[in-house]
Amino acid sequence: MNTVDWPAQRCNMVEHQxxxxxxxxRAVLDAMLRVPREAFVPEAVRExxxxxxxxxxxxxxxxxxxxIVAFMIExxxxxxxxxxxxxxxxxxxxxxxxxxxxxxxxxxxRIEELAAGAAQTIRSLGIRNVQVRCGDGTLGWPEHAPYQAxxxxxxxxxxxxxxxxxLQIGGRLVIPVGGDPTSQGLIRITRISETQFDGEDIAxxxxxxxxxxxxxxxxxxxxxxxxxxxxxxxxxxRK
Numbered sequence: 001m002n003t004v005d006w007p008a009q010r011c012n013m014v015e016h017q018x019x020x021x022x023x024x025x026r027a028v029l030d031a032m033l034r035v036p037r038e039a040f041v042p043e044a045v046r047e048x049x050x051x052x053x054x055x056x057x058x059x060x061x062x063x064x065x066x067x068i069v070a071f072m073i074e075x076x077x078x079x080x081x082x083x084x085x086x087x088x089x090x091x092x093x094x095x096x097x098x099x100x101x102x103x104x105x106x107x108x109x110r111i112e113e114l115a116a117g118a119a120q121t122i123r124s125l126g127i128r129n130v131q132v133r134c135g136d137g138t139l140g141w142p143e144h145a146p147y148q149a150x151x152x153x154x155x156x157x158x159x160x161x162x163x164x165x166x167l168q169i170g171g172r173l174v175i176p177v178g179g180d181p182t183s184q185g186l187i188r189i190t191r192i193s194e195t196q197f198d199g200e201d202i203a204x205x206x207x208x209x210x211x212x213x214x215x216x217x218x219x220x221x222x223x224x225x226x227x228x229x230x231x232x233x234x235x236x237x238r239k
Contacts, residue, residue, distance in 0.1 A: 030100070
């Protein structure tokens with residue numbers, strides 16, 4: 001039986017998908033080298049874990065292509081030691097990459113199946129500085145604010161006010177925004193003062209819609225999940 005050389009695939013990804021396309025932040029490149037992306041994708045597509053495209057994960061969602069993950073994290077300008085908020089945990093891969101740079105990572109996922117799976121994978125890898133919450137990501141995670149950096153892995157019609165208020169002065173928020181739920185511009189917002197924010201367009205992107213009270217609205221089919229932090233063993237509390 002053939003055995004996949006995962007470290008070699010990670011090296012190839014970093015050299016040909018990231019560095020060759022302009023990602024230069026050494027901390028980001030090193031983090032992408034260390035985190036096993038294959039652990040965050042389903043068994044059926046595991047051999048494609050390092051291909052240059054999104055891949056399907058549970059609940060009909062996708063994991064972003066490696067370049068987009070690296071590009072967005074680099075855009076945060078992390079120096080190391082920050083508190084970072086991620087909206088849209090998905091399988092937990094980006095949170096794991098962030099954990100290699102930041103002091104603490106707080107990630108919010110609205111789909112319980114994904115939140116539980118992300119927490120379980122993260123803990124199985126021995127990562128201890130990531131906390132996962134299931135709930136409305138557009139409202140952020142105010143208990144741990146302010147954050148030095150916030151990254152959003154879904155596209156909203158505008159920047160949620162809750163996320164802006166939870167950003168530390170001098171901090172950066174990277175988020176896809178656009179009037180079309182399937183096509184957005186990636187913008188980086190820097191908080192200048194209590195009331196002043198500076199924004200810049202950095203890329204054209206296509207993300208899933210940001211669903212929530214300050215996004216594209218609540219899901220139409222399912223009852224909105226009550227926000228809850230996933231305990232250490234990654235089991236969802238269904239009281």
